[in-house]
Every structure is written in C-alpha cells, then in structure tokens.
Amino acid sequence: MRKEYTRPVSKPIDGDANVLSILTSRVSRTADKSLIEYKTDNQWKSFTASEFYELVKGLAKGLIRKGVQPGEAIGILSQTRWEWTALDIAIMSIGALTVPIYQTNSASQVQNIANDSHIRMIFAENDEQRDKVESVIDDVPTLGEVLVIDKTHAQYSVIDTLLELGKTITDATYQARVDSIHGDAVATIVYTSGSTGTPKGIELTHRNFVYMANSGIQSMMDICYRPGGARLLLFLPLAHVFARYMQFYSIGSDIVLGLSSDMKTIIADFQSFKPTFILAVPRIFEKVFNAASQKAGSGIAGKLFASAAQTARQWSMAQQAHQKLSMWNRVKYAFFKKVVYSNIMDVFGGQVDYAVSGGAPLDSSIAHFFNGVGLPLLEGYGMTETCAPACVNPTSGYKIGSVGLPLEGLTFGVADDGELCIKGAAVCKGYHNHPELTQQQIHDGWLHTGDLGDIDKDGFIYLTGRKKELIITAGGKNVSPGILESSVMISPVVDQCVVIGDKRPFIAALVTLDLNDTNAWLKAQGAAPVTDLEEAAKNPIVIAEVDSAINRANQQVSRAESIRKFEIIPESFTEANGMLTASLKAKRNVIVKHYAQLIDTKIYVLRSGK
The missing domain is CATH 3.40.50.12780 (ANL, N-terminal domain)
Structure with missing residues (x-):
C-alpha cells in the first residue's frame, strides 16, 4: 500500500x-x-x-x-x-x-x-x-x-x-x-443492488455486525449517548x-x-x-433544499431565501477554514438563523443535531448549506462488503468534502493505482457461490473497493472516483462522473443525471426530470405548469434551468472534463424499467445501451459510413 x-x-x-x-x-x-x-x-x-x-x-x-x-x-x-x-x-x-x-x-x-x-x-x-x-x-x-x-x-x-x-x-x-x-458463523446473505451487473450475494458474519455495531458506537459516542x-x-x-x-x-x-x-x-x-439525528441519502437533502427554495418563490421571499442560502454557505466555508465572517455577515447570519434557518430545522422535527449522509456523492454546496443552517451532514462511506459504514465524519472537526475517518479498528489503504482498500473486522467473509470473486476482491485481508481515493495527514478519507465508472474520452482524459452528476441533480427540476463519454470525443449528459418538482418550480417562477415529461423536456424555461445546472457543475472541473452537450430524456429512470437499482443508483451501462440510438444521433453525430 x-x-x-x-x-x-x-x-x-x-x-x-x-x-x-x-x-x-x-x-x-x-x-x-x-x-x-x-x-x-x-x-x-x-x-x-x-x-x-x-x-x-x-x-x-x-x-x-x-x-x-x-x-x-x-x-x-x-x-x-x-x-x-x-x-x-x-x-x-x-x-x-x-x-x-x-x-x-x-x-x-x-x-x-x-x-x-x-x-x-x-x-x-x-x-x-x-x-x-x-x-x-x-x-x-x-x-x-x-x-x-x-x-x-x-x-x-x-x-x-x-x-x-x-x-x-x-x-x-x-x-x-x-x-x-459464534462470531465466524454467517449471519446473513445480502444481495447487492446490481448497478454494474447481476447482484451478488455477500456473506456477512455475526462478527461483522457485532464488531462494527460496537465500533460505530465507540466512534460516534456523542450521537448515540446524547x-x-x-x-x-x-x-x-x-x-x-x-x-x-x-x-x-x-x-x-x-x-x-x-x-x-x-x-x-x-x-x-x-x-x-x-x-x-437522521440517516438519509443525498437526494433527500437535495429535495428538502429545493422544496424550501420553491416555497419561497421568486419575489421578495425568494430573494430573502437566496441571500440566506448564500450566507449559510459563507458561514460554513469560514467555519471549515477556521475563520470568522465579517461583522456585517455575522449580523445577517444571526437574522437568518431566526427567520429562515429555524424553519428549515423544524422540517426535521426541531430536535436534530446531526445527519449522516451516505450511499452516493454529496454535493459540497448542499453540505455547506445545511452546515450553515445548523445541521451538519456527516458524510460517510462504506459498502455491503464492509457491513455498510467503514468511515464517517466525526461530530467535531468534520471536514466537508471528505467521507471522514475510519471507524475504530479499521485500516484504510491506498494502493499504487489509487484504489482504496479496507482491512479489519468489517470485511465480509466473501461472495456467496463465487469463490473466484472472493479471491479477486479480498486478498491478504484487504478488500479492494473499486473506488479511487486518498488519505490526508489527519486520516480523513477522500473519494476521487470509481475505477469501473471512470470515463476515458477519445482524447485520453480520465473523468470521474460522480462530482458532475451530484452537482446537476441539485437543480430543482432534475431527477437523474447520467454522464457519458467513454471513448467519445467529449463528455455529455443524459438528464431526466421530476414532473412534480418541475411544476412546483415553474409555479415559483410565475410560469405555467406542464402536463407531462415530454412537454417539460421541450419547455424553454426548463431547458434554461438544466443548462444553468450544467454550467454550475462544469465550474468544478477542467474544460476537458466538462459537459459539452446534454439531452433531456422525456422519461423516468426507475427500478421497473431496469434503469435504477433498488437503492436508486443509475445503471449507467443499461442506460447507455438503451439510449444508444439517441446518443449516436443527437449527441455524438456519426459520420456516414462509420
């Protein structure tokens, strides 16, 4: 390592x-x-x-x-x-x-x-x-x-x-x-959601659950013994x-x-x-933010909310940098805390101290917003193979953008190719009926996660991409799609975003819309609602909003990694049509194959004879 x-x-x-x-x-x-x-x-x-x-x-x-x-x-x-x-x-x-x-x-x-x-x-x-x-x-x-x-x-x-x-x-x-x-006995077989192929059964032992439950408790004492x-x-x-x-x-x-x-x-x-405290995937927090924004509308209340959101993020970024806001911004922050932020906290019942976010990348702007509002989103990371969590941000000294510190007793390693590996009592016994896969993924006690990442001097873990989902353009540029997708999905009209571009000349995206959220947003803008997703995909106001979301996402990456074109799909990605897993992750390969003709004719126009 x-x-x-x-x-x-x-x-x-x-x-x-x-x-x-x-x-x-x-x-x-x-x-x-x-x-x-x-x-x-x-x-x-x-x-x-x-x-x-x-x-x-x-x-x-x-x-x-x-x-x-x-x-x-x-x-x-x-x-x-x-x-x-x-x-x-x-x-x-x-x-x-x-x-x-x-x-x-x-x-x-x-x-x-x-x-x-x-x-x-x-x-x-x-x-x-x-x-x-x-x-x-x-x-x-x-x-x-x-x-x-x-x-x-x-x-x-x-x-x-x-x-x-x-x-x-x-x-x-x-x-x-x-x-x-005893501890080494298999307790359960958990089947993965299958975002990259046929679901595999993962054997977790009594030791996995007992050790990791206690490790999690010892790692987050102030949450569970509040x-x-x-x-x-x-x-x-x-x-x-x-x-x-x-x-x-x-x-x-x-x-x-x-x-x-x-x-x-x-x-x-x-x-x-x-x-x-609450446990949720990033999509829940995105929807709460969008609902609050839409409720405020586009008038005076909308401008007030926009200013409050900006101030919350400024407070959070200052906190993370161990700095203080200016006097004027401290006055604004105190005002918004009483008038705006308290209402958002009331959505969760008014007693929440922390939230744990996992399952998908968390966009930094959402993390900074909720942190500023008073609800730190403690991002964590894990896999079915590690009995779920393997690391999580602490309640004190958390670092936005990281997935936190290993839980007690676990070791994280970074292999020569940048792959994150995990060793310890969290690691599963193996893959049910697949000894060859067990040998491939777990050797010398190290679970090879398939994720790329790094470890800072304080032991905080950072994810930089997924090996299997790494997009390599025709020009040889390596692109991790997660940061772009999570950013675009903050838009109040977007349901799913799937970045494509493997072996293609540039990066592009397929975007789907949430009809109810789109109509709520249109109403907040003073515009007429749409009747279905096909009409929504052609609405110039909606298209402009998606374009803005794409541009905001592009600001986080280099020109070579940015989304050059996008297509709004007038359909939904669901479990029923096989394009989402049970944990609501997009099946990139399935989606790219299903929309191959659209991709070739509308995004990457093929020359005749090729």
Whole structure:
C-alpha cells in the first residue's frame, strides 16, 4: 500500500458473540425504557428493550419448532417495520441466515435470489408480496412456504402463529442454540443492488455486525449517548445493509429507534417523532433544499431565501477554514438563523443535531448549506462488503468534502493505482457461490473497493472516483462522473443525471426530470405548469434551468472534463424499467445501451459510413 491509516480502538471489542448479544446488552442496561417505536393508527407505540427481547425469543422458539436449522436461509420480503427487525434478529440468533429482499424486486429477481441462497421460507409483507413469490415457487425447489406478516384476511398474523408455536420450546433449548453460534458463523446473505451487473450475494458474519455495531458506537459516542436521549427515525429499506446496520447501532447503544416506511408522511413523521439525528441519502437533502427554495418563490421571499442560502454557505466555508465572517455577515447570519434557518430545522422535527449522509456523492454546496443552517451532514462511506459504514465524519472537526475517518479498528489503504482498500473486522467473509470473486476482491485481508481515493495527514478519507465508472474520452482524459452528476441533480427540476463519454470525443449528459418538482418550480417562477415529461423536456424555461445546472457543475472541473452537450430524456429512470437499482443508483451501462440510438444521433453525430 502507498498509504495506510488505522484508527485504534478506544475500548476492546469482542467480535465472537452472536448478533443477539447486541440486544441482550441493551436489556441489561435499559430493560424498561423504550427501544423500538412504530406508528399505527397515526399514533406512535413502543416496545421496551425487555419486551422486544421477549418477542425475539418467542419468534426464534417458533422457528425452532418449525424445524429451522443453523445455516438455513430465511428470506424477508417487506418494507421497513418492527416485524422486520424482530424476525431478523430471531432468525440470526439461532444460526439461520437472513436473506433480505427488496419489496420492489420482481418475481424473477426473487426467484434468482431464492435459488442462489437456497431459501427455505420467505416472510412476505402482504398478499401482494406473497403472490409474487408464489408465482415462481415451483421454480424454487428449496422454498417450502411463504408466510404473510400482515393480518390481511386473518385474525392472527404469522407473528402470532410463531409465538404460539414457540411456547413448547424451553428457554434452555433456545439458549443452547444461541450459545452454539459464534462470531465466524454467517449471519446473513445480502444481495447487492446490481448497478454494474447481476447482484451478488455477500456473506456477512455475526462478527461483522457485532464488531462494527460496537465500533460505530465507540466512534460516534456523542450521537448515540446524547444528553437528554437520542432518537433515530429510520425510513430507508431494511433490505439495504446501511439501514440494517443502523438498527444494530441503535439497539447496541441507548438510541430509541423509530421505524417508518411511508415516504408520503415522512415530514409529518419527523415532526411527531422528533429525531435527534437522521440517516438519509443525498437526494433527500437535495429535495428538502429545493422544496424550501420553491416555497419561497421568486419575489421578495425568494430573494430573502437566496441571500440566506448564500450566507449559510459563507458561514460554513469560514467555519471549515477556521475563520470568522465579517461583522456585517455575522449580523445577517444571526437574522437568518431566526427567520429562515429555524424553519428549515423544524422540517426535521426541531430536535436534530446531526445527519449522516451516505450511499452516493454529496454535493459540497448542499453540505455547506445545511452546515450553515445548523445541521451538519456527516458524510460517510462504506459498502455491503464492509457491513455498510467503514468511515464517517466525526461530530467535531468534520471536514466537508471528505467521507471522514475510519471507524475504530479499521485500516484504510491506498494502493499504487489509487484504489482504496479496507482491512479489519468489517470485511465480509466473501461472495456467496463465487469463490473466484472472493479471491479477486479480498486478498491478504484487504478488500479492494473499486473506488479511487486518498488519505490526508489527519486520516480523513477522500473519494476521487470509481475505477469501473471512470470515463476515458477519445482524447485520453480520465473523468470521474460522480462530482458532475451530484452537482446537476441539485437543480430543482432534475431527477437523474447520467454522464457519458467513454471513448467519445467529449463528455455529455443524459438528464431526466421530476414532473412534480418541475411544476412546483415553474409555479415559483410565475410560469405555467406542464402536463407531462415530454412537454417539460421541450419547455424553454426548463431547458434554461438544466443548462444553468450544467454550467454550475462544469465550474468544478477542467474544460476537458466538462459537459459539452446534454439531452433531456422525456422519461423516468426507475427500478421497473431496469434503469435504477433498488437503492436508486443509475445503471449507467443499461442506460447507455438503451439510449444508444439517441446518443449516436443527437449527441455524438456519426459520420456516414462509420
């Protein structure tokens, strides 16, 4: 390695324990205090730590009664909800493997995952998901039954059934099973979202989760042991390893974990649950910023918001440079803090101290805006292969533009070709049914991430691009598309931006629009709304806004790396049409192939005969 940096552990971590130990440790500290909160009939209800442990134990006993053995795979096909968390811990506590399946996966995707992991049973959220599984059940030889979580047509759910079955299993029998499962046992197989090909199953062990939950807690003590209590509202899908990790981070500390999955009510949920920190992808923060900007409009209120946004960024940049604003700007900042910034903080419930951002590059202007408003976006980085987070910015001394410091006990390295590599207890056991890929990606203990980056003198990690997504133009210029794409997507009308140009004479972009956001923005500009995406793509006001977003993005790169042409696509990139992953990442190769004719005829005009 050309560079290495290890963050030492402040307190030894025992990684040989079962995942259940994360919950039992919480029970030993705060048995009668709220642990899991969930919404039903528009009211928040809760489980104490001891109540949730008894629930998990009862479900695990029910699984034992049904004959579930260590090493057998059990699927969960559901949105985020308390049953997901309870079933997950119950399954893993007795040595079986949880296989998360996104509720948006197609029947054929469910079939592929089930066959690859030899799933024995699947917990489906509702009748719709059950029907999806049963449509392919004849093609999954190992799948014995599909159990429905919801009480749709029955008085009792599968939760009630398992609890009843488990009554014939003694505590001693259950504890003996728990005690037989150690750190090196595989706890779960998590399938990647597949942005660069067929999803691969990644084997994560009990050690991965136990060690990294405790490492995360020790790395971010002031978030999870906040004076007055810490609260996290988790709304990302638990099928994603980042959200799943955060449930263990919360349970292993003193955080009250709120679970929600309805994005239509997320603002109301923030305001009623009142989280003290939040976890989200950059797109959420971009949409909050755009909504605030559009609400202000283009009149006096719009000018006030624009000035407030500029002042917030100035404050943040001064803070990052360890400088102070001028007296005049300090007066403006104090005024905007009362009049504008407090309203934005109220969107998140008014109690949020920090937000953790991950999953995609965070544009620096968004980071500086929220930092100035009073909500530091602590950017982090990780992979499914590292049990989600591998590094994150600290709450004190964070550096905007970096993805932070390694979590305690982890080592980051920079290889000779600039690739970031990771070593430590976070690294997965390997790729399920793909020993050749395991040998290719993990050697001498180092996980080769495929990302390019650097480490500064203080140990902060910086991403500079992705090896596989690096665009090399016909002129030989290497271009990392992420910084351009994340910048363009700040525009209030843009939904997705995909930069292209590999082996082409210049860099270009394919842009899609968000119809609702576009109409909200047009209204704020005093312009007439559009009826569909095709009309939006031809609207000169919208085109001018996209052009401005492209120009702003180009200011961050050299002329050779800049976007020279763009095309607005009058369609959406979605999971359904195969152009987005379940974690909402654009599938560049799929998109370029799908729009090959448009690219060749409208962007790169081919000469006749070539």
